[in-house]
Amino acid sequence: MVILKIKPLVFILICLFALNGCSKDIENKENKFTLDDALKVLESQNLNLVSFGITGYPLKLNDVIPELYSIEASGKEDPYNPEFIHFYIFNSDKDRVNGTKEFNKHMENAHFTTFPFIYEKGNVLIVYWSNTKDNPLFTKPIETALEQLE
Incomplete structure (x- = not known):
């Protein structure tokens, strides 16, 4: 029994x-994206991304070294002064949040020649380094692309 x-x-x-x-x-x-996922949605917005590999000493966030890409834009006035995107692909959303906090802490007292714009979705942190603070060229395409990231 x-x-x-x-x-x-x-x-x-x-x-x-x-x-x-x-x-x-x-x-x-649900929120586990790869670098390829992020690249595909950005390229769907007619952004031509060119891998730059690792140059200099990229800012390592939460033990993640970014993948660096330049953005080639047709009709841009100065093709010799490209803008860059750093892709941080974290293991989880929580790691990305910690990475963003770490980035912001590093940027508190920084003096810029290019200006960082941060975009986040799931485990992906994108830092777009614009040559202008007031009129960044690629803000709208990046925002639209991240909305499509599934």
Whole structure:
């Protein structure tokens, strides 16, 4: 009689553990983007991104080194002074939030020759370095692209 009561209880516990595990997988996949995901949506906005690799000493945030891309724009007045985008792809949304806090802390006393504009979605942090503070060329395409990131 005791054995008959234990089997359903064990079955229920196994089901609860399985459901809990599945729900965490779904939660983690929802905002887990790759660099390719981010590049595709930005290029869909007619931004021509050119990989620059790692140059100089890029700002490492929360143990993530960014991927650096320049933006080539047709009709731009000075093709020898490109604007850049740093892509930080974190392991989770929480890591991205911590990376953003770390970035802001580094920028508190910085003096700029280019100006950072931050965009965030899921585990992705994009820092667009514009040559102008008041009229950045690529703000709208970046915002539109991130809305499409799924």
